[in-house]
Amino acid sequence: MISKKLIDLGVLALRQRNSRGTFKPHVSIRFRDNAGDLRTFSIDTTRTLGKRLQPDAYLITHAHSDHHGKSAMLSPNAVCSEKTAMALEIRHDRKYAGSVYRLGDEIDIQGTKVKTFPTQHAVGATAFYWENEVGTRILVTGDVKDASRLPPCDVLITEANYGDPADPSCHFADDLEGMKSALFDSGPVAFGAYEFGKAQRAVELIRDFGYDGAICMEARTRALTRSMLEDAGELEGLGFEKDNGVFVVAPWDLNKLPWNMKKYVLSCRMDYPYPVIKISDHLDVHGLENMVKKLSPEVTLVYHPSGHRPSKFSKHLNSIGIDSISIDQIGNVLSNDFI
Numbered sequence: 001m002i003s004k005k006l007i008d009l010g011v012l013a014l015r016q017r018n019s020r021g022t023f024k025p026h027v028s029i030r031f032r033d034n035a036g037d038l039r040t041f042s043i044d045t046t047r048t049l050g051k052r053l054q055p056d057a058y059l060i061t062h063a064h065s066d067h068h069g070k071s072a073m074l075s076p077n078a079v080c081s082e083k084t085a086m087a088l089e090i091r092h093d094r095k096y097a098g099s100v101y102r103l104g105d106e107i108d109i110q111g112t113k114v115k116t117f118p119t120q121h122a123v124g125a126t127a128f129y130w131e132n133e134v135g136t137r138i139l140v141t142g143d144v145k146d147a148s149r150l151p152p153c154d155v156l157i158t159e160a161n162y163g164d165p166a167d168p169s170c171h172f173a174d175d176l177e178g179m180k181s182a183l184f185d186s187g188p189v190a191f192g193a194y195e196f197g198k199a200q201r202a203v204e205l206i207r208d209f210g211y212d213g214a215i216c217m218e219a220r221t222r223a224l225t226r227s228m229l230e231d232a233g234e235l236e237g238l239g240f241e242k243d244n245g246v247f248v249v250a251p252w253d254l255n256k257l258p259w260n261m262k263k264y265v266l267s268c269r270m271d272y273p274y275p276v277i278k279i280s281d282h283l284d285v286h287g288l289e290n291m292v293k294k295l296s297p298e299v300t301l302v303y304h305p306s307g308h309r310p311s312k313f314s315k316h317l318n319s320i321g322i323d324s325i326s327i328d329q330i331g332n333v334l335s336n337d338f339i
Contacts (some may be wrong), residue, residue, distance in 0.1 A: 001326045005299050009136040011155050013301055015330050016042070019049065025068055027157070027303045027327055028055060029140075031132040033112045041109070041128075043140050044304065045159065056110045058098070061142025063087035063196055066305060073097065079109060081116070083124025086227050087196055090220065119148035121281050122197035123228035129153065139295065140210035143304070145281050147291040156297035159304040161282045162268070163313025170285040172268050175278040180209045181278060182264055188244045190232035192251030192265035192274065195221040197281050200228050202248050202266055205279070207233055216247045250326075288313065292322060300324040 006013060012030040015023045028042040042048075042055040044067040060080035072078045073088045078098025081090070085096040101107045104124055106115045106183035117127040121143040127150055128140045128170060139153035143161060162170040180309060182189055183206060193199040199221050214234040217225060223236045238249060247257060254263045254274055265272040266279040292300055300317055302310040302324060314326035 001321050002058065002299055003213050003329070005323065006301075009154055009298065010132045010134040011138060013325075013330050015327070016045075016048070018046070019052075024048075025306075027301070027330065029138065029157070031136075031138070032134075033110070034131075034133055035111055036133060037111070039110060039112060042072075043141075044068055044072075044142065045156065047075050051220060057114075059128050059140060060084060060088075060098075061119075061127070061140065062122045063091060064122065064143070065091075067142065070094070073224075079107070079114075080125050081124040083228060084126070085244075087122075087224060088123060090224050090227060091196060115151075117151065118146075119144045119150070123200055139297075141291075143281070144283050144288075147283065147287070147294065150291070150295060152295050152297075154298050156292060156295055156300045157303055158288070158300065159282075159291070160288065160302045160309045160313035161305055162280070162284045162287050163302065163309045163316070165285050165310075165312070165316050167285075169268060169270065172278050172280060172284045174207070178277045179205060179264075179266070179279060179333060183209055183211060183246065185262065187260075187262060188246070188258075189262045189264070190247035190249060190254055190257050191277075192254050192263070192267075192272070193248055195250060198225055198266055198279070199248050200225050200232075201279070201281060203229060203232050203235075206246065206248075207231065212244060214245060216245055216249075218249060220252070221248065221250075237274060283315075285313070287322075290314070292317060298323065301327070301330075303327045 014028050018024050024045050026044045030040045032327045033039050040055040041057045043059050046068045058078045060069040063084045069088045070092045073096045081103045082100045115129045119125045131304045137153040138155045141158040143159045164170050214236040216236045216238050218238045226231050251265045264277050265274050265276045268280045302314045310326040314324040317324035
């Protein structure tokens with residue numbers, strides 16, 4: 001069994017329960033370090049409150065809310081990049097309590113040397129890589145847009161946001177020409193993009209396309225963009241009465257802008273009342289499959305998002321001969337005699 005293979009590799013994947021008896025989000029990894037000490041790294045999950053046993057680290061891959069940094073950031077055991085910590089503080093108006101690193105650094109967590117790699121999903125988004133006592137190479141990716149700098153591993157813990165091969169929405173390529181054409185077509189234009197991640201990518205693309213004028217944004221999105229990007233250019237406040245220029249706003253705020261303005265949503269979802277330009281911060285299902293093949297793990301654990309896609313992607317990997325397990329197959333398996 002695949003779960004037995006994980007144990008043979010010196011890795012225990014587990015889902016912890018909260019005080020209400022339900023599973024905490026996402027997953028924790030238990031292993032022995034090079035000194036033989038038992039360690040637990042919790043990945044993109046909420047804090048364990050009170051006097052309950054704490055993990056050695058809360059690994060926060062990036063600052064999107066479905067990766068639960070809002071909770072984990074309050075723990076001194078939190079670990080994330082400088083940019084992720086900055087984004088969490090701006091988004092949630094809380095002081096980050098954990099440790100930080102520059103993306104690409106090697107860090108020390110309770111004696112375990114952990115290397116960090118960019119995934120290009122959002123500014124500061126990090127993959128974590130370390131080895132356990134028996135030399136098993138463990139890689140946690142979080143969400144991924146570009147896997148080119150990720151190292152080969154033995155145990156891969158990754159996402160499946162667009163991991164269902166049977167779903168047409170999981171097959172896409174970024175429509176950069178479509179966005180460029182919309183930007184330079186006559187008249188003002190507004191792009192719908194979430195405040196963290198997609199909005200910063202929209203600004204990067206707009207600048208790469210050669211637009212050097214002001215971009216209008218809501219205050220917090222503007223603060224995030226200025227903090228995340230070194231070359232964001234001129235950013236202005238958002239006045240919904242304005243009827244000229246380039247706007248980057250939340251998709252649900254497009255209807256507040258003048259009726260005669262061109263409006264688009266940057267997304268791969270098709271359930272918006274505005275034209276969609278396919279711009280994603282994720283790999284599609286082909287990209288995810290190619291990433292797994294490139295990294296060549298012995299076991300792939302698919303842990304994100306909620307819903308059926310981790311299971312769908314895991315089953316797909318197994319169908320093409322790649323051993324995989326999804327988060328829904330992991331039980332509450334805290335074990336005192338592990339390894």
